[in-house]
Amino acid sequence: MSRVGDYLNVDLAAAVNNLFNIPETMEKLMFASSRAHENQETKGVSSIPVDILDAPEKYVFFMDVPGLSKSEIQVNVEDENTLVIRSNGKRKRQDGEDEGCKYLRLERRAPQNLLRKFRLPENANVSAITAKCENGVLTVVVEKNPPPPKSKTVEVAIA
Numbered sequence: 001m002s003r004v005g006d007y008l009n010v011d012l013a014a015a016v017n018n019l020f021n022i023p024e025t026m027e028k029l030m031f032a033s034s035r036a037h038e039n040q041e042t043k044g045v046s047s048i049p050v051d052i053l054d055a056p057e058k059y060v061f062f063m064d065v066p067g068l069s070k071s072e073i074q075v076n077v078e079d080e081n082t083l084v085i086r087s088n089g090k091r092k093r094q095d096g097e098d099e100g101c102k103y104l105r106l107e108r109r110a111p112q113n114l115l116r117k118f119r120l121p122e123n124a125n126v127s128a129i130t131a132k133c134e135n136g137v138l139t140v141v142v143e144k145n146p147p148p149p150k151s152k153t154v155e156v157a158i159a
Contacts, residue, residue: 048085048116048138059124061085061140065114070133075140077126083118083142123147 053060061083065073068087076084120126120142128143 048114050116052118057144059120059142059144061118061138061142063116063138063140064136065133065138066136068114068133068136068138073131073133073138075129075131075138077120077129078117081120081122081124081126083120083129083140085114085116085138085140087114 048063048065051062053062063085065087073085073087078084123144125143125145129140131138131140133139
């Protein structure tokens with residue numbers, strides 16, 4: 001095959017690859033994590049891995065937060081459409097340390113400072129957000145606003 005043929009095959013493969021990545025690209029635009037504005041608040045902070053489910057009536061965020069209780073996690077909405085999830089990550093020692101005992105080994109990693117921000121889509125109902133932390137998994141549910149009613153065409157008789 002000639003160079004032109006090879007070039008066309010590469011361009012065609014790239015175009016098909018981009019076509020299959022459209023949903024992923026749309027998700028990145030819709031749920032972009034706010035890493036572009038890294039400042040002092042985000043230095044030394046870990047990002048929480050997340051799974052996001054887009055259900056017909058809600059968005060559901062699932063995050064693993066092992067070792068953290070619900071009182072150690074904050075879920076807020078900032079700037080009207082930015083979901084912010086953070087934790088200061090302070091580890092509590094077992095009660096035995098106070099009674100003259102000491103740890104011989106500490107292998108379990110202490111939770112770190114965690115921070116994750118998501119720009120919510122326009123149809124997110126920020127006043128109807130719920131969160132629960134159970135068995136080391138934080139689940140945040142963001143209800144969707146109902147879609148606006150479709151406009152009806154009304155025929156008006158001309159007199």
